[in-house]
Amino acid sequence: MGSFYRDGGAPAIMRAAHFPDELLSYLQMEGLAALESATRHRCDSLVEHGCYDGRALEVARAAGLPYLGIDISPGAIAALAHRVGAEGLNGQARALVGDILHNGSWVTEVVGRRPLQLLPFNLLGNFAEPEKVLASIAAVGGVGVISVFNEQPWTHEVRRAYYTACGIERLDETAGEYGGVVFRGDGGFASQSFSEEGLLRLLGTVDATVLNRTGNRLGQCVTVRLGSRLDTDPED
Numbered sequence: 001m002g003s004f005y006r007d008g009g010a011p012a013i014m015r016a017a018h019f020p021d022e023l024l025s026y027l028q029m030e031g032l033a034a035l036e037s038a039t040r041h042r043c044d045s046l047v048e049h050g051c052y053d054g055r056a057l058e059v060a061r062a063a064g065l066p067y068l069g070i071d072i073s074p075g076a077i078a079a080l081a082h083r084v085g086a087e088g089l090n091g092q093a094r095a096l097v098g099d100i101l102h103n104g105s106w107v108t109e110v111v112g113r114r115p116l117q118l119l120p121f122n123l124l125g126n127f128a129e130p131e132k133v134l135a136s137i138a139a140v141g142g143v144g145v146i147s148v149f150n151e152q153p154w155t156h157e158v159r160r161a162y163y164t165a166c167g168i169e170r171l172d173e174t175a176g177e178y179g180g181v182v183f184r185g186d187g188g189f190a191s192q193s194f195s196e197e198g199l200l201r202l203l204g205t206v207d208a209t210v211l212n213r214t215g216n217r218l219g220q221c222v223t224v225r226l227g228s229r230l231d232t233d234p235e236d
C-alpha cells in the first residue's frame with residue numbers, strides 16, 4: 001500500500017477541503033482522545049506519525065508537551081516546519097521526514113521517557129502489513145493512541161465520498177483482514193478500516209497493553225502501553 005504517498009498522494013488525501021462534513025467529529029474525537037491520554041498517562045512528549053500539516057500540534061500545545069511531527073511527504077514537512085517557525089514554536093515543536101515503518105530514521109529524535117505516539121486519521125489502515133507498523137512503534141515504546149475508521153456501513157459511505165473528493169478514481173471495495181473494508185483505487189491508493197475485534201486482534205501481535213478505548217459513529221481510538229521504554233506506572 002506504500003506507493004500512493006511516496007508518489008505525492010498526501011496533498012490530495014489530507015486536504016481539509018476534501019473532507020466531508022461528517023469527518024470533522026471523528027477528527028475532533030481523536031484530538032480529544034490524544035489530549036486525554038497524554039494527561040492521564042503523564043506523557044512527556046507527543047509524536048504524531050503521518051502528521052501532514054500537524055493537526056496534533058494543537059494537542060501538544062494544549063498539554064504543554066514538546067511535539068515531533070513525522071511524515072513521509074517532504075512537502076508536508078516543509079510546510080509544517082514553516083508553520084512551527086511562524087508560530088514561534090522552534091525549540092518546542094519539530095517536523096521530520098520519516099517512515100513509520102523504519103524507526104531507525106526517527107527514534108533518536110523522540111524525547112522523553114513516556115512519549116505519546118499518535119497514529120491519526122486511519123494511518124494504520126494505509127499499510128498492507130499493519131502489524132509491522134505496530135512493531136515499529138512498540139519497539140520505541142511509550143503510549144500509543146491509534147485512531148481508525150470502523151466497519152459500519154455508513155462509515156463506508158463517508159469514506160467513499162471522502163476518497164472520491166480526493167480525486168481517487170476506480171474505487172473498489174473488498175473485505176479487509178481485520179473486520180473492516182479495504183478501498184483500493186488508482187495510483188496505488190489503499191485504505192482499510194477495522195472492527196473493534198479486528199483492531200484488538202491486530203494489537204495482540206505486538207507488545208501492547210490496551211489502556212483505554214473510545215469511539216464515535218465513524219471510528220475508534222485505542223490507547224495502548226507500548227513495549228518497554230516506560231518506567232512502570234501504577235496508574236496505567
Ligand SMILES: C[S@@+](CC[C@H](N)C(=O)[O-])C[C@H]1O[C@@H](n2cnc3c(N)ncnc32)[C@H](O)[C@@H]1O
Pocket residue numbers: 005010013014049050051052070071072073076098099100101120121122123125126190191192
Ligand atoms: C494520516 S494518513 C490518512 C489516511 C486516510 N485518512 C485514509 O483514510 O486512508 C496520511 C498521511 O500519512 C502520511 N504517511 C503515509 N505513509 C507514511 C509512512 N510510511 N510514514 C509516515 N507517514 C506516512 C502521508 O504522507 C499523509 O500525510
